[in-house]
Amino acid sequence: MILVVFDIDGTLADTNLVDLDCYLNALEKVFNISTDASDWEAFSDMTDSGILRDIFLSRFNRLPSDEERTRFIETFVGSLETAYSKAPDRFKEILGAGALLDELSKSPDYAVAMATGGWGASAAFKLKCAGMDINEYPFASANDGHTRADIVNTAIQRAEERRNETGFSRVVLVGDGSWDIRTARELEKPFIGLGDDVFFRSEGVIHSVPDYMDRDGFITLLGTASIPGPAEGKSKRKTFG
Numbered sequence: 513m514i515l516v517v518f519d520i521d522g523t524l525a526d527t528n529l530v531d532l533d534c535y536l537n538a539l540e541k542v543f544n545i546s547t548d549a550s551d552w553e554a555f556s557d558m559t560d561s562g563i564l565r566d567i568f569l570s571r572f573n574r575l576p577s578d579e580e581r582t583r584f585i586e587t588f589v590g591s592l593e594t595a596y597s598k599a600p601d602r603f604k605e606i607l608g609a610g611a612l613l614d615e616l617s618k619s620p621d622y623a624v625a626m627a628t629g630g631w632g633a634s635a636a637f638k639l640k641c642a643g644m645d646i647n648e649y650p651f652a653s654a655n656d657g658h659t660r661a662d663i664v665n666t667a668i669q670r671a672e673e674r675r676n677e678t679g680f681s682r683v684v685l686v687g688d689g690s691w692d693i694r695t696a697r698e699l700e701k702p703f704i705g706l707g708d709d710v711f712f713r714s715e716g717v718i719h720s721v722p723d724y725m726d727r728d729g730f731i732t733l734l735g736t737a738s739i740p741g742p743a744e745g746k747s748k749r750k751t752f753g
C-alpha cells in the first residue's frame with residue numbers, strides 16, 4: 513500500500529495568499545508587529561510555529577509563551593473566518609482535490625495523510641472552507657513540531673497507527689513550496705509537485721501536476737515519482753503554509 517502525504521495550503525486548497533494575509537494581520541493585532549514577510553526566507557523553519565518562534569527571537573530575544581501562542585492562533589483563525597465571510601472564493605479547492613482524496617482513501621492500494629506547516633485549527637478551517645474534512649485523515653501540523661520533516665514524520669506515524677501497519681510499501685509526498693521539496697530530499701521520499709512545472713524542474717523535481725483533474729495520471733505518478741534531485745534554478749515562491 514502506498515501512503516500519499518499531502519501538504520494543505522497551495523496543494524489541496526488555494527489558500528496561500530489568504531493564509532499569509534491573515535497571519536500578518538494577527539501578528540499586528542496581537543503583538544503590534546508589522547512585517548511584509550520579506551525576510552522570512554532566512555528563517556530556519558517555514559512553518560506557522562517556526563515563523564512565530566523566529567519572529568519572537570529576532571524582535572524580543574525570547575520565545576513566545578503558551579498563552580501568547582494560544583492568543584495568536586485564536587486571532588489568526590478569527591481573521592480567517594472574517595476573510596471567508598467576506599470572500600469565500602479566497603478558499604477554493606485545488607481543482608479535483610476532494611475527488612482525488614475520496615478515490616485514494618477508498619482504494620485498497622492507497623492511504624492518505626496530511627502534513628501541514630500551518631496550525632491544526634487554521635488548517636482544519638481552511639480545508640473545510642475548500643470542501644474537505646481534515647478529521648477524515650491522519651494529519652500532523654505545526655502544533656506537533658517546528659520543522660516540516662518532524663511534521664511529515666508524525667503524519668506518517670499516525671497513518672501507520674490508523675492502518676495498524678508497521679510500514680507502507682512506499683510514501684509519496686505532495687506539495688507546492690520549495691520547503692516541501694527540501695523536506696522530501698531530507699527524508700529521501702518521492703515527491704510530486706502541485707503547480708508550475710518550470711518552477712519544479714528548476715528545483716530538481718521531475719514530476720508535477722497543475723491540478724488533480726487527471727486523476728488516473730496522478731495515480732500513475734504515485735508509482736513513478738522520484739526523490740527530488742539538486743535544485744538548479746533560483747526561482748522562489750513568496751508563499752508559505
Ligand SMILES: [Mg+2]
Nearest residue numbers: 519521522753
Ligand atoms: Mg503549501
